[in-house]
Amino acid sequence: MAVFAFFPSLTKHLFRDRLRTAHAMRRRQKELLVPLINARREYKSRGGKPRKETTFEHSYVDTLLDIKLPEEGDRPLTDSEMVILCSEFLNAGTDTTSTGLQWIMAELVKNPEIQEKLYEEIKATTGGDHEEVSGDDVHKMPYLKAVVLEGLRKHPPGHFVLPHKAAEDMEIGGGLRPHGATGDFQAGMGRDEREWQRPLEFSPERFLPGGAGEAVDVTGNREIKMMPFGVGRRICAGLGIAMLHLEYFVANMVREFKWQEVAGEEVDFAEKNEFTVVMKKPLRPRLVPRRS
Structure with a gap:
């Protein structure tokens, strides 16, 4: 998606089909990942702890949920930003x-x-x-x-x-x-x-x-x-x-x-x-x- 940010007025016409495909892929990523992110957010808000049978303690999504951006007034990451980062992590x-x-x-x-x-x-x-x-x-x-x-x-x-x-x-x-x-x-x-x-x-x-x-x-x-x-x-x-x-x-x-x-x-x-x-x-x- 970042490729289209360099010359948006030009690339949206030259690569119309690719841009449409990219948007469809991003929508699908959101459909898959946002429910998982929300579930983890709710789990953390309830003070959830890892099960005894696992060594898992802190996930990548936990890190994203904890991030605050000091250059932008300590705001948290948006769901869209976390979807992008999770996709990059997997890919x-x-x-x-x-x-x-x-x-x-x-x-x-x-x-x-x-x-x-x-x-x-x-x-x-x-x-x-x-x-x-x-x-x-x-x-x-x-x-x-x-x-x-x-x-x-x-x-x-x-x-x-x-x-x-x-x-x-x-x-x-x-x-x-x-x-x-x-x-x-x-x-x-x-x-x-x-x-x-x-x-x-x-x-x-x-x-x-x-x-x-x-x-x-x-x-x-x-x-x-x-x-x-x-x-x-x-x-x-x-x-x-x-x-x-x-x-x-x-x-x-x-x-x-x-x-x-x-x-x-x-x-x-x-x-x-x-x-x-x-x-x-x-x-x-x-x-x-x-x-x-």
Whole structure:
């Protein structure tokens, strides 16, 4: 929807059908989400507490209901604003996950020795009894996490994160950033050779203990040398979901199949900008079952 805000008088005529479709989707989102938001609002107003059988305490919707906007007289978020934010929370991990998954698997096809090292870790962690690698299992696999982080470093979902606007005058790097000024941040810093040795090489070991990326995390809390999901207060709300899904899918796909390059369908790392940065030539590997 934000696309139509740049030139509304022009886009409403040029993209009439798309705008109609977008409005219909937003109405459907409101129909689905507003009753859930209202139910949670009523639950909080009655002092509701989580059930004993769950560890759930504070949901994303709780956070939205608690927000007050100081620059607008401490007003709460409207239902429409919460619907937009909830939709972004659910969707944010979808495109980044599918895009990141394809890039990571492409690197594993191109680097079979890394793929086999990851497979050995998966086997050692899960054994042969599990039907699948579980969400609990992935947290026990440091090399899996390193593979995913290296994939996000070399192939961030976008080369720029969404622009940020200064809420007040501030000094950054010795210069004044006035109120209302817009700042852009380059997610492509993960390929900066001033920050990373051999940045174009796919090397998960850099994220293991003793590696140059050991102190780096995708939230930017310790050190900002990569930002596939943004950083700070405006970091992507779907980060946790995206990371869990990436680790889960990569682990299970490598456990079940050996991913091999096909003659005539060699891996091509050329990029194409869509909603995210995708492979210009989609990955088409040969999958060989590992288990009979």
